[in-house]
Amino acid sequence: MSDGRRTDAPGGGSISRRTALRTGIVLALWIGLYLPQFGYLARSVWSQEKYSHGWLIPVVSAGWVFAHRKRLASLHSRPAGGGMVLVLLGLLLWIYAQNKEFNALAHVSMLLTLSGIVAFAGGFRRLSALGFPVLYLVFMFPVPRRLDDLYVVGPLQRFAAWVAEAAIRAVSIPVVREGNIIEVPGIRLFVEEACSGIHSLYSLLALGTAVAFIFRYRSFVRILLILATIPIAIFANVVRVAGTGILAHAVSVKAAEGFSHFVAGLVVFALGLVIFLGLAAAMGAIFPVRGEGRAP
Helix, strand or coil, X not given: CCCCCEEECXXXXXXXXXXXXXXXXXXXXXXXXXXXXXXXXXHHHCCCHHHCCHHHHHHHHHHHHHHCHHHHHHCCCCCCCCHHHHHHHHHHHHHHHHHHCCHHHHHHHHHHHHHHHHHHHHCHHHHHHCHHHHHHHHHHCCCCHHHHHHHHHHHHHHHHHHHHHHHHHHXXXXXXXXXXXXXXXXXXEECCHHHCCHHHHHHHHHHHHHHHHHCCCCHHHHHHHHHHHHHHHHHHHHHHHHHHHHHHHHXXXXXXXXXXXXXXXXXXXXXXXXXXXXHHHHHHHHCCECCCECCC
């Protein structure tokens, strides 16, 4: 018979009902505190094409926790009062972020307080076990605009234009490039932000990280898969830019414009996704987890 104080979990682990109740209450308070920030993310961030995957991120994290609930319950870890230090530090960041309208700090605050809540309710050992689902939430936040423009979008635009020029020239089509502008007979292409590969990059990076950690891979394979999303996203987008120029010369400007618009979204991402999943399957077969065969 149960004593009303503990809930047994398969595998010999157990969770204190008091701990579970305390965790539920504090998590509810956490969601209530950051509800305005979630509203901002839904309205202003996840509505953008390059961050449209954002609403899926907490779903993936929650799904991972649910799938590993028995193992998490079996961990012997006492609640840690030190978790409140992280909570208080996160709250101070939140207050500062609200006064300065600094969204990036508000996002750091969200992760910091959540980590503190997990440690306070279940101990630092359980927080360590929950490292992936907690840190994965980073992908639901936007990259600060200044860093995005300076270190991501700009370099990707220039690189996409340079590679597309080389690809078009490789098929003996006259081409001139000036910065991000590519000219072929009959059409002038400007490699804008949407053409830089940034939309596919962020989505593939989030997806690649999920695949690397949800399925069983060796540690170095996980790192390689995550890093591989960057060149894959760039390659998929270069296909679009170069294909537009080749179509303009070989078929018509109207066909090229239609191709550019259609491939800009779903097809470019689908191409990158197919390449990535093929790579993931190959890496799982070549470097199986010891004692468990190949990755699913």
